[in-house]
Amino acid sequence: MSSASQLACAARDHASARRALPVSREALDRASDLFRAMGDTARLRLLALLSQGPACVSELAAIENETVSTISQRLRVLRSERLVTRRRDGKHINYSLADQHVLDLVFSAMAHASELPAQTPGAASIPEPEPEPEPEKEQS
Amino acid sequence: MSSASQLACAARDHASARRALPVSREALDRASDLFRAMGDTARLRLLALLSQGPACVSELAAIENETVSTISQRLRVLRSERLVTRRRDGKHINYSLADQHVLDLVFSAMAHASELPAQTPGAASIPEPEPEPEPEKEQS
């Protein structure tokens, strides 16, 4: 993979000065793992449910109308990213949100998502469909 | 799919009182789309690069050591979630972050991710591996 045989514009047109990432690659990898775990509607719904308090697997299964197995799998993913924690309570295992942090993330995402009804790319050609206050038209 | 034939514990043991979600299902769907878009290391790296300023596709391809096609695909996904915007500048198309919002999300995720080195679930049995300040040991 990766040939990079075409770095034409980078080298000539604007003499690239950009290379250092603002953060470590590892940190980004972990962050993406986190996002991936939350990047599933069903799993995110579980987080939303748990935001109201702890719940056991079968309870969540009943609410979500899914099998216990499926819910368990979803929770496993969330747990692997430390989004939820579990604790045994008698016969059940109660899951809870790992911390408030998690909800902040979800709410931030929803704030962004609700800004606009989300478009499918390819609708407009190139000219920005949004009237920006900065019509800077620089030309070579 | 979904049988829900086993809501045993929900109905009996703790007489479920939880059902309303704190947010609309739609909002969660959109948020999960957003997270999914960011849930890929390569795409997240692009966001990190763009946080330093706009860049064109071939420039990003050179930095990432990938084909232009691949980068273009990744940007397409990011654009579909309005995480980046594009603007034609002469021969190139410059991509930028859609807004600061996006970076907040990334940084929050990294903050969460860097709290601990991330475990693989299944390591410890059930008893919480973290010494919590709330050792409430309730027992039936």
Next chain:
DNA sequence: TCAACAGTTGCATAGTTGTGCAATTGAATG
């Protein structure tokens, strides 16, 4: 100790996603 119940896990399968290649669009330039 055995039965019942709560959860987890292994496995097979279906569906989704990422990538490369080749063809195409579209703008700029000779």
Next chain:
DNA sequence: CATTCAATTGCACAACTATGCAACTGTTGA
């Protein structure tokens, strides 16, 4: 107008992910 370069897209394929089922672990209570 043809050429060149930037970028996108269609297609096929590989890799990954989610799900259901069945088997299994582990706990409670008779």
